[in-house]
Amino acid sequence: MITIGLVDDNPTLLRNISQNLSIFDEVEILFKANGGFDALDKLNNHHPDMLLMDIEMPEMDGIETTRRIKELFPSIKIMMLSVLDREDKIFEAIKAGASGYLTKDEKPSKIVAAIEELMEGGAPMSPAIAMKTLQILRNQEIIGQKIESYLSPESYNLSKREIEILEKVAAGLTYNQIADQLFISAKTARKHIENIYQKLQVHSKLEAVAVAQKNKWV
Amino acid sequence: MITIGLVDDNPTLLRNISQNLSIFDEVEILFKANGGFDALDKLNNHHPDMLLMDIEMPEMDGIETTRRIKELFPSIKIMMLSVLDREDKIFEAIKAGASGYLTKDEKPSKIVAAIEELMEGGAPMSPAIAMKTLQILRNQEIIGQKIESYLSPESYNLSKREIEILEKVAAGLTYNQIADQLFISAKTARKHIENIYQKLQVHSKLEAVAVAQKNKWV
DNA sequence: AAAACAATAGGGCATTTGACGTATTTTACT
DNA sequence: AGTAAAATACGTCAAATGCCCTATTGTTTT
Secondary structure (H helix, E strand, O other), X not given: OEEEEEEEOOHHHHHHHHHHHHOOOOEEEEEEEEOHHHHHHHOOOOOOOEEEEEOOOOOOOHHHHHHHHHHHOOOOEEEEEEOOOOHHHHHHHHHHOOOEEEXXXXXXXXXXXXXXXXHOOXXXXXXXXXXXXXXXXXXXXXXXXXXXXXXXXXXXXXXXHHHHHHHHHHOOOOHHHHHHHHOOOHXXXXXXXHHHHHHHOOOOHHHHXXXXXXXXXX | OEEEEEEEOOHHHHHHHHHHHHOOOOEEEEEEEEOHHHHHHHOOOXXXXXXXXXXXXXXXXXXXXXXXXXXXXXXXXXXXXXXXXXXXXXXXXXXXXXXXXXXXXXXXXXXXXXXXXXXXXXXXXXXXXXXXXXXXXXXXXXXXXXXXXXXXXXXXXXXXXXXXXXXXXXXXXXXXXXXXXXXXXXXXXXXXXXXXXXXXXXXXXXXXXXXXXXXXXX
């Protein structure tokens, strides 16, 4: 028997989900919370195995609620429910500590199956969500690439100060702004940048920054 | 009816899976390939909707096979099968273009369900695999910062041409070089860039490129 | 001690860039 | 058919940039 807490700002949906799940004896609903603050409050007296959490909530949304709950009760698993499937929300939810992510239109039997999968250490996701997750991963080719292929600033014989200057350049600062921030004269800043160009074999700020970025110095 | 190609180096497992799936009429096995090279060969004559691909294969492994097949036939969906669930393999598989990832001990009915989910645009994964995927994502916090703020060039009201120009700027080209490449006058290129600055609320090439990069337009 | 390098600072000059105009032609949409 | 938006082009000016040069001071290496 898996004990569950429901968190949603919409009383109607709350009752709805509750009813849908009540016919399954694999799960028991411990409490229904009206929004994030109520959830945090209810968790002082109840200790469910997991939570079904709506993402879109006023005041404190599901992501923030998840973050706080995970901090206080790390062992409670959280499954996000959402009508939307915005990419950034998915990622945010994962970062906040959610272990599952379903769209609200899933059939009750599916939801129960997902609940069980989650309690067994899985990460149930609606098909569309799972795909989005993969897409996010696929876009992060950086991770998969070899760090070996990156060159260190030292391999270009850049001095400490020059690296510092280059960072400012990459931040989009002008000579004068760099000079101000590093307490040197604009002429000196320019000189440094000239030397950097020499070492990197480039001829403009843009190209210098491009080299820095390619090698992941910034 | 979903048509399938099986790719495995082990003839016994090949027959096994084939038999397990044959009792379902949702799927039809078009061919069985003995390893990656055989799969590439068979794809010249058969065109299945998707492939079930073993990861661990001698000569050419499932990842490399997937990469090559995806290059030649991007529309064919590929589900990886593996006895292992090594994190790096998962990521490699995703990067290579796999859309699903199952462990071999799944029940035939689960496999068929996964096949259907995959053809409907989902990304079926065994629970443990899904969890690993989330973990990988969760570890890439760098990405997190960027993902939350993705905006489309259109949301800045950038026109097609302006996006094109911005790409050239990001490539480090000067006004004159951009003008040459796009067969317009340098004056026009400058005007476009001026307009881009307005729309992006920036005041230099460097800043403009920074915005473009933050939003992953380049 | 000498040599090499890093960091600092400046002079001068040609080019590029950014910001402000105006104006014509094409394209798109109603 | 008429209007709005986009793409095209030009002019001007001040500021920023890229590139040449020299020079002083301190640190490190040989």
